[in-house]
Amino acid sequence: MTRYVDKADEAVVCTGLVYAFGETNAVDGLDLTVAEGEVFGLLGPNGAGKTTAIRCMTTLLPVPAGLVRVFGHDAAKDAMAVRRLLGYVPQQLSADAGLTGRENVALFARVFDVPRRERAERVGQALWAVDLTDAADRLAGTYSGGMVRRLELAQALVSAPRLLILDEPTIGLDPIARTSVWEHINAVRAATGMTVLVTTHYMDEADQYCDRVGLMHRGRIRALGTPVQLRQGLGERRGAKATDPLPTLEDVFRDIAGSGLDDQSGGFRDVRSTRRTAHRVG
Amino acid sequence: MSEAPAAPRTASAERDGIGLLVRPPEPRAGWRVLPARVVAMCAVELQKLRHDRTELYTRAVQPALWLLIFGQTFTRIKAIPTDGIPYVDYLAPGIIAQSAMFIAIFYGIQIIWERDAGILNKLLVTPTPRSALITGKAFAAGVKSLIQAVVVLVIAALLGVALTWNPLKLLGVAAIVILGSSFFSCLSMTIAGIVLSRDRLMGIGQAITMPLFFGSNALYPLSVMPGWLQAISKVNPLSYQVDALRGLLLGTPDHLALDFAVLIVAAALGITAASSLMGRLAR
Numbered sequence: 001m002t003r004y005v006d007k008a009d010e011a012v013v014c015t016g017l018v019y020a021f022g023e024t025n026a027v028d029g030l031d032l033t034v035a036e037g038e039v040f041g042l043l044g045p046n047g048a049g050k051t052t053a054i055r056c057m058t059t060l061l062p063v064p065a066g067l068v069r070v071f072g073h074d075a076a077k078d079a080m081a082v083r084r085l086l087g088y089v090p091q092q093l094s095a096d097a098g099l100t101g102r103e104n105v106a107l108f109a110r111v112f113d114v115p116r117r118e119r120a121e122r123v124g125q126a127l128w129a130v131d132l133t134d135a136a137d138r139l140a141g142t143y144s145g146g147m148v149r150r151l152e153l154a155q156a157l158v159s160a161p162r163l164l165i166l167d168e169p170t171i172g173l174d175p176i177a178r179t180s181v182w183e184h185i186n187a188v189r190a191a192t193g194m195t196v197l198v199t200t201h202y203m204d205e206a207d208q209y210c211d212r213v214g215l216m217h218r219g220r221i222r223a224l225g226t227p228v229q230l231r232q233g234l235g236e237r238r239g240a241k242a243t244d245p246l247p248t249l250e251d252v253f254r255d256i257a258g259s260g261l262d263d264q265s266g267g268f269r270d271v272r273s274t275r276r277t278a279h280r281v282g
Numbered sequence: 283m284s285e286a287p288a289a290p291r292t293a294s295a296e297r298d299g300i301g302l303l304v305r306p307p308e309p310r311a312g313w314r315v316l317p318a319r320v321v322a323m324c325a326v327e328l329q330k331l332r333h334d335r336t337e338l339y340t341r342a343v344q345p346a347l348w349l350l351i352f353g354q355t356f357t358r359i360k361a362i363p364t365d366g367i368p369y370v371d372y373l374a375p376g377i378i379a380q381s382a383m384f385i386a387i388f389y390g391i392q393i394i395w396e397r398d399a400g401i402l403n404k405l406l407v408t409p410t411p412r413s414a415l416i417t418g419k420a421f422a423a424g425v426k427s428l429i430q431a432v433v434v435l436v437i438a439a440l441l442g443v444a445l446t447w448n449p450l451k452l453l454g455v456a457a458i459v460i461l462g463s464s465f466f467s468c469l470s471m472t473i474a475g476i477v478l479s480r481d482r483l484m485g486i487g488q489a490i491t492m493p494l495f496f497g498s499n500a501l502y503p504l505s506v507m508p509g510w511l512q513a514i515s516k517v518n519p520l521s522y523q524v525d526a527l528r529g530l531l532l533g534t535p536d537h538l539a540l541d542f543a544v545l546i547v548a549a550a551l552g553i554t555a556a557s558s559l560m561g562r563l564a565r
Contacts (some may be wrong), residue, residue: 058407060564080409084309088407094400098330110322111408113315114307122302129300139333155404160306191298 009036010071011163011195012057017066018219019052026052028219030066036162039189039196041206043249044216045257050199051091053216054167057197058088071162084112087156087194091167093148095155097141101132104140105154112159126154129191130184146177150184157188164189166198170205178202182209203249213249215256222256309409316414323418324425331429338429345381345434349374349441362502367532374438374445375527376500379520381434382427382459383494386466388487389423390474397478397563406564413557416471420553423467424460431459444532451530454538458530461545462523468552475559500524519548 012034019027027049034040042050055061056068059079068075070082095104105123114122127136130150135143140151149169156164166185170178182205189196200206206213207227215223215230223230231246234255238247247255310318331338353370356362364372396402405415439445446452474483495501497511498520504512515521522541529536 058403060403060406062561080411083407083409084306086407088404090400090403092398092400094404096326096330096399096401098333099326100329100333103326103329107322107326108404108408109307110325111319111405111410112307113310113318113409118302122307125300125302129298129303157303159408160303162306187298188300188303191300192304 010034010069011036011038012197013067013069014053014057015067017053017056017063017068019049019056019061019064021052025219027056030216030220032214032221032224034163034195034197035212036071036195037193038211039185039198039209041210041213042197042199042216043201043203043206043213043253044199045253048216048257049219050216051167054165054197054199058086058165059083084159085162087159087161087164089149089152089156089164089166089169091171093145093152095140095143095148095151097139099140100137101127101140101143101151101154102136104151105158108155109158114158122158126158129157129188130154144177145173146180149173149177149181153181153184153188157192160192161194163195163197166196168199168201170200170202178205185209203253207249215253217257223252315409315411316417319410319414319418320421323415323422327422327426331426338433341381341385341430342433342437344384345377346437348377348380349434349438349443353377353441363506364503365534367534368443370438370441371443371532372528373501374434374443375531376498376524377438378431378434378455378459378531379462379498379523379527380495380500381430382463382523383466383520384491385427385430386423386463387470387491387494388484389419389426389467390470390472390483390487391480393419393471393563394474394478394480394483402563406560412560413553416468416553416557416560417464419471420464420467420549420556421460424463427463428456428459431455446531446533454530455527458523458526458541458545461542461549462519464549465519465545465552468549468556471556472552472559475556475562478562494518494520498524519545 010033012032014030014032017027017030018025026047030049030053032053042053044050052061056063057070057075059075059082063076071085073081073085075082095101096107099107102123105126106119109119109123124133127133130153132147132150132154135147140148143151164185169185170181173181185196186209188194198210210227212224212226213230214221223233225233227249228246230252231249234247234252235244240247349370353373356373357369360369362369362372393402396405406412410418435445470483470487473486477483477486497514498518499515500520504515504521507515522544525536526538526541526545528534529538
């Protein structure tokens with residue numbers, strides 16, 4: 001196993017990543033660095049290439065051109081080493097409704113090689129970290145949307161990942177459940193120091209919870225920085241006075257992505273899966 | 283930006299009662315990964331069955347009817363040469379194989395459902411090689427079929443079928459059921475990897491189950507089949523499964539070594555084919 005470490009504090013490095021579906025380059029020369037320990041938000045309109053980029057980082061998709069490294073491991077050549085470092089929560093509500101919360105988490109403890117002697121305790125800790133101890137022995141099919149999201153978080157946390165990747169973690173949730181999911185992500189991050197890479201459509205969440213954000217449009221990062229930096233930058237470009245309120249992150253988003261809608265926006269399957277998730281969480 | 287150095291991080295995790303969540307588990311050594319994943323997938327299948335046994339009961343209806351109506355009737359009319367054993371006895375191993383195959387052949391629907399629900403993607407982002415995941419799923423289908431086979435065995439025993447109770451032979455029966463189901467579930471997962479839709483897989487499953495069943499020795503011996511059907515039956519793994527089950531359960535003449543060899547090779551080919559299509563399901 002070869003490690004190509006440029007800097008010790010880089011969790012994810014993408015260089016010139018290209019991924020095409022047929023004629024369309026979903027990711028078109030993506031350059032991105034996520035520092036260890038930060039909460040990084042990948043923002044962008046539907047079809048911007050966020051999910052495709054994340055799928056390359058998680059080794060779900062191959063890396064046809066460019067380079068993706070996770071803590072120095074090449075995602076294309078050393079997929080197993082990358083997977084051992086990852087916790088992944090996909091966009092869909094992916095808990096198995098036919099298993100209890102505890103069994104859902106135990107499955108991931110097993111497939112990450114947690115030895116039997118510490119499996120029950122580790123599963124218990126993961127459930128405790130997301131406040132599901134009392135509901136642990138109920139079928140996941142009886143959980144609310146917010147509880148399912150927290151259960152998925154427990155599934156991802158049970159292997160002590162160094163990088164937690166969440167694809168639209170709060171989609172379709174009510175504001176209280178959204179806050180709760182973020183509070184749990186933050187609490188676990190504070191306790192474990194893990195790096196978090198999240199995609200979201202909600203600009204207020206990105207502003208509030210992300211250390212840095214990257215705005216993606218048509219397969220590339222178009223703006224990168226802390227939310228405040230991006231908002232100040234737009235204010236300066238617009239010639240705002242110091243006393244004027246800062247533009248919001250949503251203004252920055254509109255400035256870069258325009259209306260955000262074009263013919264390439266979100267494939268049928270993405271939209272269907274998003275709607276299904278929204279429907280399942282009520 | 284808040285970055286916590288390693289030592290205080292461990293301390294704070296310990297204080298919060300989640301000390302284990304900062305210690306990554308030790309990876310298993312190479313050869314131990316496959317059996318561990320097989321056990322993990324089988325455990326999930328058993329847990330699901332424990333929570334909801336409806337499928338087990340509803341799936342018992344069809345084999346019961348085959349044995350009760352078809353078996354009893356054909357025992358009376360003595361239309362099929364069975365070397366002197368009652369037809370219902372001759373039929374019982376065929377129905378065990380059939381009900382196991384019916385479960386396995388629709389197993390691909392589950393993998394498409396898992397794909398749509400994001401469960402499959404999550405499993406593919408774990409340190410599990412795709413072939414190990416497919417092998418795990420294949421054996422999980424085998425375990426599910428085995429439980430179904432036990433139900434059919436009990437029904438057959440209640441109908442007075444003279445089955446062996448030799449534990450070694452029953453172990454052989456279990457191995458054959460698991461191997462056969464592994465093959466058919468891999469066939470199903472391979473089709474799933476090609477068609478990528480539940481509806482299409484359902485249609486193809488419906489279209490192939492009956493030809494596989496009628497094109498085997500489950501209902502009648504090879505000797506009464508026309509030549510073209512004999513040829514089909516000889517390349518149909520279900521025939522080898524039935525032959526072995528009949529030999530083990532009833533003590534009829536069999537070709538156990540050949541049967542095991544064919545089923546092992548078929549399962550291995552199935553696992554290879556389904557694994558190679560996992561990339562399509564991951565997209």
